[in-house]
Amino acid sequence: MGKKSKRDRGAGGSAGGGKGGGSGNTKPNGRNKKDVREVMVLVNELLQKASSPGVPPGKELEEHMSIREVVERIRKKQEGWTPEPVPRDQCFPVFLKWLEDHGVKTDAVTIEQFEVGGFGLKAVKDIKAEELFITIPRKLMLTTETARESSLGPLIKKDRILQVMANVSLALHVLCEKYTSSSFWAPYINIFPGTYTTPLYFEEGEMLHLQGSLNFSDVLNQYKSIARQYAYFYKLFQTQPEATGLPLKECFTFDEYRWAVSTVMTRQNQVPTSDGRHLITALIPMWDMCNHSNGEFSTEFNLGSDSAECLAMREFPADSQVYIFYGMRSNAEFLIHNGFVYPENLHDRVNIKLGVSKNDSLFAMKAEVLSRAGIHASTTFQVHCGKDPIPPELLVFLRVFTMVEGDLRDLLTSQHQSAYLSCLGRLDCMVTQEQETKAWAFLETRLSLLIRSYKTSIKDVEAELQASDLTYHTRAALQLKLAEMQILSSAAEYAKNQREKIPQLIDEKILQLAADVALTVKVTDELDGEFVEEVLELSEDEEDLGTEQQGDTHAEVTEGSKDANGSVSQAEESKTPEKDSGLESSSERESVDGDAIKMNGATVEANGEVSISEKELKN
Numbered sequence: 001m002g003k004k005s006k007r008d009r010g011a012g013g014s015a016g017g018g019k020g021g022g023s024g025n026t027k028p029n030g031r032n033k034k035d036v037r038e039v040m041v042l043v044n045e046l047l048q049k050a051s052s053p054g055v056p057p058g059k060e061l062e063e064h065m066s067i068r069e070v071v072e073r074i075r076k077k078q079e080g081w082t083p084e085p086v087p088r089d090q091c092f093p094v095f096l097k098w099l100e101d102h103g104v105k106t107d108a109v110t111i112e113q114f115e116v117g118g119f120g121l122k123a124v125k126d127i128k129a130e131e132l133f134i135t136i137p138r139k140l141m142l143t144t145e146t147a148r149e150s151s152l153g154p155l156i157k158k159d160r161i162l163q164v165m166a167n168v169s170l171a172l173h174v175l176c177e178k179y180t181s182s183s184f185w186a187p188y189i190n191i192f193p194g195t196y197t198t199p200l201y202f203e204e205g206e207m208l209h210l211q212g213s214l215n216f217s218d219v220l221n222q223y224k225s226i227a228r229q230y231a232y233f234y235k236l237f238q239t240q241p242e243a244t245g246l247p248l249k250e251c252f253t254f255d256e257y258r259w260a261v262s263t264v265m266t267r268q269n270q271v272p273t274s275d276g277r278h279l280i281t282a283l284i285p286m287w288d289m290c291n292h293s294n295g296e297f298s299t300e301f302n303l304g305s306d307s308a309e310c311l312a313m314r315e316f317p318a319d320s321q322v323y324i325f326y327g328m329r330s331n332a333e334f335l336i337h338n339g340f341v342y343p344e345n346l347h348d349r350v351n352i353k354l355g356v357s358k359n360d361s362l363f364a365m366k367a368e369v370l371s372r373a374g375i376h377a378s379t380t381f382q383v384h385c386g387k388d389p390i391p392p393e394l395l396v397f398l399r400v401f402t403m404v405e406g407d408l409r410d411l412l413t414s415q416h417q418s419a420y421l422s423c424l425g426r427l428d429c430m431v432t433q434e435q436e437t438k439a440w441a442f443l444e445t446r447l448s449l450l451i452r453s454y455k456t457s458i459k460d461v462e463a464e465l466q467a468s469d470l471t472y473h474t475r476a477a478l479q480l481k482l483a484e485m486q487i488l489s490s491a492a493e494y495a496k497n498q499r500e501k502i503p504q505l506i507d508e509k510i511l512q513l514a515a516d517v518a519l520t521v522k523v524t525d526e527l528d529g530e531f532v533e534e535v536l537e538l539s540e541d542e543e544d545l546g547t548e549q550q551g552d553t554h555a556e557v558t559e560g561s562k563d564a565n566g567s568v569s570q571a572e573e574s575k576t577p578e579k580d581s582g583l584e585s586s587s588e589r590e591s592v593d594g595d596a597i598k599m600n601g602a603t604v605e606a607n608g609e610v611s612i613s614e615k616e617l618k619n
Ligand SMILES: C[S@@+](CC[C@H](N)C(=O)[O-])C[C@H]1O[C@@H](n2cnc3c(N)ncnc32)[C@H](O)[C@@H]1O
Pocket: 116, 117, 118, 119, 120, 192, 193, 197, 266, 267, 288, 289, 290, 291, 292, 293, 337, 338, 339, 340, 341, 342
């Protein structure tokens, strides 16, 4: 890829603001010295409030309201600081011409507005499964590399946070380019939505509809993180000499920051660097107009032609919407990072926290057994939608949690310990009948308690959703709550059924003692509590019992096919120690999440999240 300074940078020009993210090259109105001074005072207050360590459970909403109150005062002061947007659809023709001028063929698809998902791509002819329908060269992409090569480069070089949080630097890059009228990417940036539906845009009342949701604190944490980042960068732009020449000094309002962050969160992906050695975060024009549906990854990065190639994940008849698959995300992840809930989501799941009490007289033994299985004594487990809601690691936990002292001792001294532990993650194994009954009863009770904590019922939420005057955000909040409750409720029903059919399964020899089965199992690998096993003698009914492994939901980079395009190596960002922090610890971490892409045959669920500890942010 040529250096940015050598690019054709005259193609876009300013489309003049734009609901789709206009370039904003007009002088901001209403920005006077007094307002600027007052905003700085408020920003200091915001930084202090949003940097406080986690609050005790039950106090998160109070904290959120206090942060939101300062944010709203800042937003009020900043009214009129940035230009009004122009409707994005007016900018599509210039965008399509820009693509064409840079060699992108768009004869298979066109941009169209749809009832669900807003704008998307429509097939203009029959597209066959696996047919290549769009190719986007790297030179058109906005990436963390182009950020470093841009006017933002010196600041990225200097600021530790921008170095570590690649996608925050991408968000600021987008913002800088938006306010640079001669930006090469202006035709692209002008078609971005003017606002988003991520929870960062939820009004106070809309946010409250998420109360009771298992993900409420994650949503509040996301808001807190973005508020903290905003305050941090606002101060930085006012004080750092490296920021002097940047348009950010004048246009960096809270609204513009949440817009830039949401742009990146909802559209980002990962592509390999030109040498194929690292993955970097990128915004891919046109390809990112595809909405999501269930399916599989179908985009590859061709290092030979240095382009992202999007293949149809299934057949798309002419005039139908062309979808891609964003990855195996839960609806909570979709809402928090993409601003929508997908009721048909085949990969939906909820996180539940379970732990062995330190007051349990068998705590030490249980914690030891769990640790040998790669499971912490207090951890978060996933409960899935569909017919196999309980993943193996949760099953192991439930069984160890309900084991009696003798069984724990037997397991700890067993010669076949690994195999035994592996069997505990299988539905066709049990420790004893009594323990098995206790394990499922415990899960059923625990799930029922969680359902009760919503203080509403599935029926009531369904009824609320019938109202025709709900805002998009309120509907999404209710849809998320409903999806969570449905997963918990059907998993509770599943646990009840499992418990009730224990005697019958034992009679039919479908359910056997784990200690016996362990003698017939050779353990070949053991990964973070996920058991990969080679079963020498499998029960015929194993599939019916749902012992299949659940799909991995974390970022995964596998070796690409060794073709002419080369292979893809471990993600640059994902090598950072913060990478695996995830949202469960988001009170301490920053992250901006993205979608998924398959490159050179390498499947990448490109969460693209870059996180940083709160301490570092404060420094
Ligand atoms: C990569 S963009 C796709 C293009 C986008 N619709 C637009 O108008 O620019 C991702 C965004 O599209 C919307 N979206 C994608 N798939 C969706 C779906 N299945 N249901 C609802 N919204 C969807 C969400 O707002 C999401 O953040």
